[in-house]
Amino acid sequence: MLILGALILIVFIISMNTGYIRLSPAVLIRTLFGAGSDKESLILFDFRLPRIVISILIGAGLAVSGCIMQGISRNALADPGILGINAGAGLMVTLFISFFSATSTSSIFLLPILALLGGGATALLILVLAHRPHQPLSSTRLLLTGIAVAAGLSAAMLVLTLRLNPDQYQFVATWLAGSIWGTNWKFVLSLLPWILILLPYVIYKARVLNVLRLGESMATGLGASVSREQLKLLFAAVGLAASCVAVSGGIGFVGLIGPHLGRRLVGSRHQLLIPVSALIGALLVITGDTLGRWILQPSEIPTGIVVAVIGAPYFLYLLSRTKE
Amino acid sequence: MINPSHQERPGKIQTPPISSRPWAGAFIIMAGIVALLLGIGLSVSYGAADIPLATVWNSVLHFNAELTQHQIIHDIRMPRVLGGALVGACFAVAGAIMQGMTRNPLADSGLLGLNAGAAFALAICFALYPGLSYTYLIVISFLGAGLGAGLVYGFGSFSKGGLTPARLVLAGAAVSALLAALSEGVALYYQIGQDLAFWYAGGVAGTKWQELKVLFPLVGAAILVAIVISRSITLLSLGDDVARGLGLRTGWIKTIGMLVVLLLAGVAVSVVGAVGFVGLIIPHLTRYLVGVDYRWIIPCSAILGSLLVVLADLAARLVNPPFETPIGALIALVGVPFFLFLALKERREL
Numbered sequence: 321m322l323i324l325g326a327l328i329l330i331v332f333i334i335s336m337n338t339g340y341i342r343l344s345p346a347v348l349i350r351t352l353f354g355a356g357s358d359k360e361s362l363i364l365f366d367f368r369l370p371r372i373v374i375s376i377l378i379g380a381g382l383a384v385s386g387c388i389m390q391g392i393s394r395n396a397l398a399d400p401g402i403l404g405i406n407a408g409a410g411l412m413v414t415l416f417i418s419f420f421s422a423t424s425t426s427s428i429f430l431l432p433i434l435a436l437l438g439g440g441a442t443a444l445l446i447l448v449l450a451h452r453p454h455q456p457l458s459s460t461r462l463l464l465t466g467i468a469v470a471a472g473l474s475a476a477m478l479v480l481t482l483r484l485n486p487d488q489y490q491f492v493a494t495w496l497a498g499s500i501w502g503t504n505w506k507f508v509l510s511l512l513p514w515i516l517i518l519l520p521y522v523i524y525k526a527r528v529l530n531v532l533r534l535g536e537s538m539a540t541g542l543g544a545s546v547s548r549e550q551l552k553l554l555f556a557a558v559g560l561a562a563s564c565v566a567v568s569g570g571i572g573f574v575g576l577i578g579p580h581l582g583r584r585l586v587g588s589r590h591q592l593l594i595p596v597s598a599l600i601g602a603l604l605v606i607t608g609d610t611l612g613r614w615i616l617q618p619s620e621i622p623t624g625i626v627v628a629v630i631g632a633p634y635f636l637y638l639l640s641r642t643k644e
Numbered sequence: 645m646i647n648p649s650h651q652e653r654p655g656k657i658q659t660p661p662i663s664s665r666p667w668a669g670a671f672i673i674m675a676g677i678v679a680l681l682l683g684i685g686l687s688v689s690y691g692a693a694d695i696p697l698a699t700v701w702n703s704v705l706h707f708n709a710e711l712t713q714h715q716i717i718h719d720i721r722m723p724r725v726l727g728g729a730l731v732g733a734c735f736a737v738a739g740a741i742m743q744g745m746t747r748n749p750l751a752d753s754g755l756l757g758l759n760a761g762a763a764f765a766l767a768i769c770f771a772l773y774p775g776l777s778y779t780y781l782i783v784i785s786f787l788g789a790g791l792g793a794g795l796v797y798g799f800g801s802f803s804k805g806g807l808t809p810a811r812l813v814l815a816g817a818a819v820s821a822l823l824a825a826l827s828e829g830v831a832l833y834y835q836i837g838q839d840l841a842f843w844y845a846g847g848v849a850g851t852k853w854q855e856l857k858v859l860f861p862l863v864g865a866a867i868l869v870a871i872v873i874s875r876s877i878t879l880l881s882l883g884d885d886v887a888r889g890l891g892l893r894t895g896w897i898k899t900i901g902m903l904v905v906l907l908l909a910g911v912a913v914s915v916v917g918a919v920g921f922v923g924l925i926i927p928h929l930t931r932y933l934v935g936v937d938y939r940w941i942i943p944c945s946a947i948l949g950s951l952l953v954v955l956a957d958l959a960a961r962l963v964n965p966p967f968e969t970p971i972g973a974l975i976a977l978v979g980v981p982f983f984l985f986l987a988l989k990e991r992r993e994l
Contacts, residue, residue, distance in 0.1 A: 397814065449984060460810045464987040467817050471920070472980030475973040479964075572821060621832055625825045632822030636795075639815055640803035 324599040331606050332372060370505050374567060375609045375623070376602040377511050379574055381564040383601025384522055384594055386575020387582070388557035391529040391590065392550050395459030396580070396642050397635070400439075400561035401572030402463060404470035408442025409435035409565040411473050414480050429510045432563035439562035443554060445469060507567050514563035518556050519598065525553060526590035533588065571608075571624040573631025574601050580638065604630075668933055669940030676947035680729065683954040687728070688721045690958060727851030727915050728957040728971075729950035730863055732922060734912035736949025737870055737942055738905045739923020740930070744877040744938050745901050748809040749928070749986055753789070753909040754920025755813055760820035760827075761792020762913035767827040771834035778855050782862065786910035793906065795819045810987075848916050848957055849968065859911055866907050867946055873897055873904075874938040881938065919972040921979025922949055928986065 351360045382400065389398040400406055412434045450458065450465040528549050531539045539546050561575065578601035579593065585600075586592045604627060612621040689695045695713050703714040735753060742751035753759050765788025769776060776784075799815045800807045831840045870877075876897040879887040887894050912919070926949045927941065934940040956971045963969045 402817070449988065461988060464810055464813060465984060467813065468980050468983045468987065471976055471983075475976035475980070478973040479969055479977075619832065621829055625829050625832075628821055628825035629829070632818045632825070635818040636799040636815060636822075639811065639818065640799050642803075 324596065324603060328376070328599065328603050328606065331603065331610060332376075334610060366504065370508050371609070372606060373508050374511065375606040377508070377515050378564045378568045378571065379578070379600075379602035379605030380519070380598035381511075381515050381560040381601075382571065382574040382605070383578025383582075383597040384519060385557045385560040385564070386601075387579035387590075387594055387597045388522060388529065388553050388560075389575065390579050391533055392553055392557075393459040393462055394533060394535070395463065396638060397463060397576065398459070399573065399576035400557070400565075401570065401575065402470070403466035404442050404446060404473060405439045405466075405558055405561045406565050406570045406572065407470040407473035407477070408445075409439040409562040410570055411477050411480075412438025413566055414477050418480060418484055428506050431566040432510055432514060435562040435566035436559055439558045439565070440555070442469060442473065443558050447554075511563055511567050514559060518560050519594075522553070522556050522560075523591070523594050525549075525556075526594055529553065529590040529594075530588075569622075569624060571605065571627055573627055573635060574604055576638075577601075577604060577631050577634055580634075664935035664937035664940065665933070666937075666940060668935070669937075669944055672930075672933060672944045673947060676944065676951060680947060680951050680954065683951055683958070684725050684729065687725045687954055687958045688717055690961065723851045723853050723856055724848050725954060725957070726856055727859075728848040728953045730856070730859055731848060731912045731916045731919070732926075732949035732951065732953030733867065733946040734863055734908040734949075735919065735922035736926035736930075736945040736952070737867055738908040738912070740927035740938070740941055740945040741870055741877060741901050741905050742923070743927050744881040744941070745898055746807075746812075747881060747883065748807075748812060750809045750813050750924070750983070752920060752922075752924035753905070753912075754820075754918060754922075755924065755983075756816040757792035757796040757819040757823070758789040758906065758909040759792070759913050759918035759920060760823040761790070761795070762786075762788040762910045763918045764788055764823040764827045764830075765791065766914060767830045767836075767840055770836050770840065771830050774836075778858050781914050782858065782911055785914040786906055789906045789910040789913065792819060792823060793902070813987075848953070848971070851915060855915070859915070863908065863911055866904050866911075867942070869900065870904050870942050871939070873900055874942045877901065877938040877942075878936065881936065916953075917972065919953075919975060921975050921983070922952060924986075925979055925982050926952060928982075 347360055351364050385405075386399045389400065389403065390396060392398075413431055416431065416434050446462065446465045446469055449469070450461045452458070452461075531542050532546065532549065532553075534542070564571075578597040581600050582593050582597040586596050605623060608626040608630070609623045612623050612626045615621055615626075685697055685700055688700050689697050695717065699713050700717060703711075703717045707718060708714050738753045738758075739751065742753070742756070743749060762785040765784045766781065769781060769784050796812065796815045796819050797807075799819070800812050803811060827840070830836075876887070876892055879890055879892050880894065880897060880901075884894055909923075926945050930941050930944045930948055934944055952975070953971065956974050960969045960971045960974055963974070
């Protein structure tokens with residue numbers, strides 16, 4: 321935990337340094353304590369810091385969301401991106417943007433709620449499609465359904481984006497590539513309550529997740545009302561994923577890798593696993609974002625691309641290691 | 645071309661009850677060609693400027709370079725429609741061969757990473773050597789498709805528990821995501837995003853005669869090879885052991901089949917970008933109509949695939965004029981429910 325925290329701090333400092341205008345560490349510290357020039361504090365407080373804070377929140381949210389999904393479905397490959405939750409949330413956001421402006425204050429706070437609706441509807445659709453009466457929920461079936469539904473939603477989104485005017489289109493295209501575009505404090509504020517409410521709730525439910533991992537019959541035997549707990553947790557997972565997607569677009573694989581590395585580090589007790597996953601996710605996104613800004617200066621690579629390049633091979637590695 | 649025969653080789657191992665409906669196959673080939681010609685005619689006459697079918701007919705028979713309409717038909721619409729037909733046949737036959745050889749009902753060049761691989765190779769090509777001749781582009785596309793397939797199969801076969809259809813689809817999804825991300829990175833770095841987006845979303849628009857001149861012989865040859873090995877594919881679809889028992893050199897056939905698949909997928913992606921699901925839907929539909937004999941499945945798939953893409957291209961122009969909808973998106977909207985139906989129909993665990 322401490323080490324992870326320290327790593328995040330290091331990347332945090334590097335990240336504050338990265339960008340078109342370099343700020344030396346001394347200047348950074350001076351500016352942080354309110355003694356920098358106007359220009360320095362503008363760069364730091366209005367551009368870089370909100371972005372960094374958002375990266376951390378998104379990373380934590382997505383990773384915990386993936387952690388819950390893996391816990392519920394008992395499938396190591398579950399992740400909000402693969403299960404199509406991101407696509408559903410994205411479709412709602414695209415719909416909204418095609419009718420209203422995306423940058424007014426009211427819509428910034430509306431977007432996570434819309435994304436939640438989209439993500440929730442998608443989750444329900446996938447559950448309904450993958451459900452077979454009198455059979456435990458098959459996780460393979462869940463994944464296949466998720467992939468297909470995500471493909472369909474992306475196609476629908478593509479059709480929608482063509483009707484947009486060029487400015488809106490630019491916005492949606494950047495957003496879809498998973499870049500952290502909401503770089504001002506308003507977005508931090510719109511995302512923060514979701515994380516602050518849902519994260520403690522999930523940690524509070526950690527014991528339930530531990531029990532669910534044992535399998536349905538076992539969990540029922542231990543006195544958990546499985547389907548109700550599953551639904552509650554799934555709703556929390558969708559809420560986390562959707563609010564993050566609303567701000568960052570489709571960053572895949574964070575929800576997959578975070579919990580896995582977490583399990584490597586601290587084992588599968590969710591009391592520890594959830595916070596550790598959150599930290600790892602935060603580290604991943606903030607690193608991805610910093611790399612994306614640094615590799616091709618002055619132009620930026622969307623964070624989603626950087627994370628996918630790291631994450632996809634890891635997914636394949638996991639796929640080859642897991643038994644069906 | 646092909647002589648239909650119900651019962652050949654008495655004593656053939658009847659693993660599942662094998663049904664083949666040659667009459668249905670013959671009918672599909674006949675009716676399909678008529679429908680395809682009709683679709684091509686419609687597609688040529690509809691668009692930003694509506695041209696009566698009679699004019700289309702005339703422009704083919706008595707081409708007159710003086711007339712604007714003849715010019716439009718000859719230079720823009722005709723190559724586009726023919727390109728669509730070609731691409732449809734490519735994807736469908738590639739899908740049919742893959743499904744037959746791997747016995748995986750979910751095999752499709754889009755789902756198994758071939759399309760993403762070809763697209764990635766082309767993105768690199770556009771970035772480093774803009775203005776390469778078309779022949780080279782096809783070679784690159786072919787290699788890219790090979791890269792995608794290699795990655796997916798590599799990861800799939802190293803895994804514990806072997807290659808299940810579901811595992812292949814998952815590996816395909818991850819490989820596609822990776823390659824798409826890399827393509828996007830390349831596009832950003834070289835600032836060719838716009839060209840790539842145009843090429844991706846442009847569908848079959850902008851196909852030129854000189855491209856078609858390169859493509860037609862290639863695709864024709866590939867489909868011919870597919871038809872030549874179609875009996876062997878039928879045997880393979882009964883399982884490797886059965887095929888070997890009947891004296892088939894499975895390794896050879898698989899190699900040839902794979903090369904044909906890579907070529908077809910590569911060609912199709914180089915024309916239209918990464919369009920999925922054609923190779924998934926059409927072979928299933930064809931099998932449902934003509935039975936399990938790949939001597940019928942392959943030519944019928946080619947015709948039905950052409951028909952699907954030509955109609956999708958026509959729809960793409962009519963849905964939201966004057967804008968064109970990407971045909972990939974339209975076909976996906978049909979393809980996704982179909983995929984779900986297939987993937988979830990399986991009684992047993994995939």
